[in-house]
Amino acid sequence: xxxxxYYPGNASLLPHMMLREIGVPFEMRLVDRGSNAQKSxxxxxxxxxxxxxxxxxxxxVLFETAAIALHLADKFPQAGLSPAVGTxxxxxxxxxxxxxxxxxxxxxxxxxxxxxxxxxxxxxxAAKQAAERRLYRMFDVISEQLGDRAWLLGxxxxxxxxxxxxxxxxxxxxxxxxxxxxNLDALAERVIARxxxxxxxxxxxxxxxxx
Ligand SMILES: N[C@@H](CCC(=O)N[C@@H](CS)C(=O)NCC(=O)O)C(=O)O
Numbered sequence: 336x337x338x339x340x341y342y343p344g345n346a347s348l349l350p351h352m353m354l355r356e357i358g359v360p361f362e363m364r365l366v367d368r369g370s371n372a373q374k375s376x377x378x379x380x381x382x383x384x385x386x387x388x389x390x391x392x393x394x395x396v397l398f399e400t401a402a403i404a405l406h407l408a409d410k411f412p413q414a415g416l417s418p419a420v421g422t423x424x425x426x427x428x429x430x431x432x433x434x435x436x437x438x439x440x441x442x443x444x445x446x447x448x449x450x451x452x453x454x455x456x457x458x459x460x461a462a463k464q465a466a467e468r469r470l471y472r473m474f475d476v477i478s479e480q481l482g483d484r485a486w487l488l489g490x491x492x493x494x495x496x497x498x499x500x501x502x503x504x505x506x507x508x509x510x511x512x513x514x515x516x517x518n519l520d521a522l523a524e525r526v527i528a529r530x531x532x533x534x535x536x537x538x539x540x541x542x543x544x545x546x
Contacts, residue, residue, distance in 0.1 A: 336362070336391070336392075336393055337354070337359065337360070337361035337362070337390070337391065337392055338361060338362040338363075338364055338390070338391040339351060339354065339361060339362070339363055339364065339388060339389075339390055339391075340364045340366050340378070340381065340382075340387060340388055340389040340390075340391075341363055341364070341365065341366065341387060341388055341539070342365065342366050342367075342368050342373075342387050343539040343540055343541055344504070344539065344541055345368075345387045345388065346386075346387060346388055346400040346440070346501070347387050347388030347400075348501050348504075348535065348539065349400055349403075349404055349494070349497055349498050349501050350388055350390055350400065350403045350404055350407060351363070351535045351538075351539065352497045352500075352501075352531060352532050352535045353404060353407045353408070353414075353416060353494055353497060354407065354535075355531035355532070355534045355535045356414055356416060356497075356529070356531040356532075357407065357411045357414040357416070358414070358531075359411065363538065366378060366387050368387075373385045373386060373387055381396050381398070382398035384398065386398070388400060388403060390403040390406070390407075392406070392410070399436075400436065400440070401432050401433070401435075401436035401440075401498075404432065404494050404497075404498065405417075405432060405494075407494075408493075408494050415492075416493055416494040416497075417493055417494055418488065418491065418493070424488055424491065427487075427488055428488060428493055428494075428495055431487045431488075431493075431495035431498070431499075432494070432495055432498065435495065435498045435499060435502060436498075438473055439470060439473045439474070439477075439502050440502060442466055442469050442470050442473060443466075443470070443502070443505055443506075445462060445463070445465075445466035445469075446463055446466040446467060446470060446509075447505075449462040449463040449466065452466075467509055467510075470506060470509070471509075471511055474503075474506070474513045474516060474519065475516070477499065477519070478516040478518055478519050481518050481519070481522065482518065483518065485522070485525065486522070486525075487499060496522065496525075496526060497526065497532070499519075499522065500522065500523050500526040500527075500532075500546070503519055503522075503523045503546050504523070504545065504546040507544060507546055512546075513546075514546055523545075523546045527545050527546065
């Protein structure tokens with residue numbers, strides 16, 4: 336039995352899009368952020384960090400988006416969301432999954448929650464601005480690395496593209512959103528055109544603009 340604890344548009348969107356791509360049955364369990372349910376005693380038993388998402392896979396309770404994504408890619412190899420273990424392509428896949436989770440995704444924490452990064456609340460806007468500048472640089476590097484290739488791994492679509500797409504989407508409210516980089520915009524257009532991704536957005540109730 337697979338179940339995903341989610342909130343619309345949150346980091347749970349990556350495993351959600353993957354589960355739709357894979358096409359297996361799974362349960363969606365909404366974590367009501369309106370009532371801070373991610374910090375409730377019940378949820379903290381699943382993820383002591385109080386963060387979304389969590390994946391349940393029978394008796395496995397897994398937190399950390401990238402770990403969930405890697406597990407799903409491995410558990411359902413027929414979906415082709417990651418290259419074969421031991422190949423050079425797989426190494427590139429690891430590089431992007433790790434880079435995306437510990438660089439832009441982590442930086443977004445500072446952008447979305449700047450008050451967590453300062454001791455004086457008045458310093459929060461400056462902390463947010465600094466995070467934004469770092470995010471711009473990170474997306475510039477990703478854009479340079481992507482170049483004119485269709486996907487992060489070249490011709491081959493993978494879970495890393497879904498991850499990058501989610502991060503592009505999170506920046507849509509920035510003065511210089513990631514989609515202003517034309518190759519990131521084109522990648523996001525290719526991802527949003529996928530029926531599995533559209534279904535994930537429909538189920539989460541996410542309306543346009545999508546990124
Ligand atoms: N490193 C964690 C970060 C997860 C995270 O920051 N989730 C956000 C939503 S995107 C969250 O739970 N925010 C609510 C909170 O921190 O209370 C992961 O990738 O799973």
